[in-house]
Amino acid sequence: AQKVTQAQTEISVVEKEDVTLDCVYETRDTTYYLFWYKQPPSGELVFLIRRNSFDEQNEISGRYSWNFQKSTSSFNFTITASQVVDSAVYFCALRSPRDNRLAFGKGNQVVVIP
Amino acid sequence: GAVVSQHPSRVICKSGTSVKIECRSLDFQATTMFWYRQFPKQSLMLMATSNEGSKATYEQGVEKDKFLINHASLTLSTLTVTSAHPEDSSFYICSARGTGDYEQYFGPGTRLTVT
Numbered sequence: 001a002q003k004v005t006q007a008q009t010e011i012s013v014v015e016k017e018d019v020t021l022d023c024v025y026e027t028r029d030t031t032y033y034l035f036w037y038k039q040p041p042s043g044e045l046v047f048l049i050r051r052n053s054f055d056e057q058n059e060i061s062g063r064y065s066w067n068f069q070k071s072t073s074s075f076n077f078t079i080t081a082s083q084v085v086d087s088a089v090y091f092c093a094l095r096s097p098r099d100n101r102l103a104f105g106k107g108n109q110v111v112v113i114p
Numbered sequence: 115g116a117v118v119s120q121h122p123s124r125v126i127c128k129s130g131t132s133v134k135i136e137c138r139s140l141d142f143q144a145t146t147m148f149w150y151r152q153f154p155k156q157s158l159m160l161m162a163t164s165n166e167g168s169k170a171t172y173e174q175g176v177e178k179d180k181f182l183i184n185h186a187s188l189t190l191s192t193l194t195v196t197s198a199h200p201e202d203s204s205f206y207i208c209s210a211r212g213t214g215d216y217e218q219y220f221g222p223g224t225r226l227t228v229t
Contacts, residue, residue, distance in 0.1 A: 042222075102218060106157045
C-alpha cells in the first residue's frame with residue numbers, strides 16, 4: 001500500500017520568512033512519481049512539480065525548491081521569502097505506475113501573515 | 115494544453131434529489147478519468163476510476179449505486195450523486211489522463227451542498 005505523510009497540519013509564517021513542508025512516503029514500488037500541488041482558497045489544484053524515483057536531483061524554481069532524499073523516503077518543499085499569495089494548502093502525492101492512482105497526503109495549510 | 119473543466123462549479127440541491135456533475139477534457143482525449151472527493155480541511159480521496167466505454171472501478175467504501183459514473187466519450191465523464199444526503203456535501207474534483215500520457219490533469223472542482 002502507498003502512503004504519504006505530511007505531519008504538519010497548519011503552519012503560520014510572517015511574510016518573507018522561509019517555510020519548509022515535510023513529506024514522507026511509503027511504497028513498495030521501485031519506480032514511482034512524487035508530486036506537490038498547491039490548493040488556494042478557490043479549490044483548484046495547481047501542479048507544482050513531479051519527480052520520478054530515479055531522479056534525486058534537487059530542484060529550484062523561483063522561490064520554490066524541493067529536496068528529494070530517497071534514503072529517507074522524503075520529498076520536502078521549501079518556499080523561500082514567503083509572500084501572502086503563498087497562503088494555501090499544499091499537498092504531497094505519490095503515484096504508482098502500476099495503476100496510475102494518486103495517493104495524497106493530508107496537506108499542509110500555510111498561512112503567510114503580512 | 116491539457117485543460118479539464120467541470121460543471122457546475124457550485125450546486126445546491128435538496129436532500130433526496132439527484133445531481134449530476136460533468137467533467138470534460140477540452141483539448142485532449144481522456145481515456146481515463148478519476149473522481150475525487152474532498153471534505154473540508156481534509157485531503158483528496160479517490161472515489162473511482164473510469165475508462166472510456168467501460169464500467170468504473172470504485173474504491174473500497176464508495177457506494178457504486180449512489181455515485182453513478184458514466185464515461186461514454188473520450189472527452190466527458192459524469193458523476194451523478196443519487197438520493198443526495200447532507201453528508202454528501204463535499205468538494206468533488208475530477209482529473210483526466212490522455213492516451214499514452216501518465217499525467218493527471220485536474221478540473222477546478224464542484225462544490226456540492228445538500229440541504
